[in-house]
Amino acid sequence: MRYYLIKRTKRVLYWSLMAAFLLIQAYPILWLLLAAFRPNIELLSAPFALPRSLTLENFVTIFTKSHILTYIKNSAIISFFSLSFIVLFSSMAAFAIAKMKFQGNRALYRYFLIGLTIPYSVTLIPLFTMFAKIGLIDTRISVILPLLAFQLPVSIMLFVNFYRFIPDEIIEAAVIDGCGIFGIYGRIMIPLSLNTILTVLAMNFITVWNDYTFSLVFINSAELKTISIGLQDFIGPRGLKDWGATYAAIALSILPTLLIYFSLNSRMTAGMTLGAVKS
Incomplete structure (x- = not known):
């Protein structure tokens, strides 16, 4: 008892x-x-x-008296291209590191992981100087490139850990059947890593969609503002705020993040678990 x-x-x-x-x-x-x-x-x-x-x-106000739809469109465009390149480059790099035997692959992997230790703030001045010289300031590319660079290390790490979990015998059988390197990558590795791809997409979407630092530094024109920067439109003279419209705009801005997270939550858990089984 x-x-x-x-x-x-x-x-x-x-x-x-x-x-x-x-x-x-x-x-x-x-x-x-x-x-x-x-x-x-x-x-x-x-x-x-x-x-x-x-x-x-409040929602009528933000749709009729602000450019929130333009800001959402800009964030969507930046998110789409950033995430597409992140998945493509990180999966290809991880495939080479995990499954292609060449001298220096471990050193290359460590080189990518160094990016996890570099904070955004120390790169802003060098990036601004470089982008200004080549004419990329106030373009979407100036936001996409830094986001791509900073999200690649953790994405590569997830893909590498998962690809090491895939038996080499599967690749050897494909080679015997006459499959080339791109065929192995596109027909075997990508379909098997669907959960990892969704995990990478969901994790990086939160960061890319909510990006504030790079958008603030590299975007000047109102036509290219992202949703995180556009929320400043609801600050009036002398710092006065339309609180109802502000909260409505914030709720609208976090809606995609909530939808992505809850819809892909089970896939994210499965992808991260598989990636952690073997390193």
């Missing part, structure tokens, strides 16, 4: 802690979503109280 009570108490404590942790994590998102539909007068008078009324006025 005593053992049963102790076991039940531990279970209750465990699930109580899990529920508290979930509440702490979910509360800011739920509050933001509710705030996006609340009138400004309520947000100013009682921002943390339960909403007395809900309205779509």
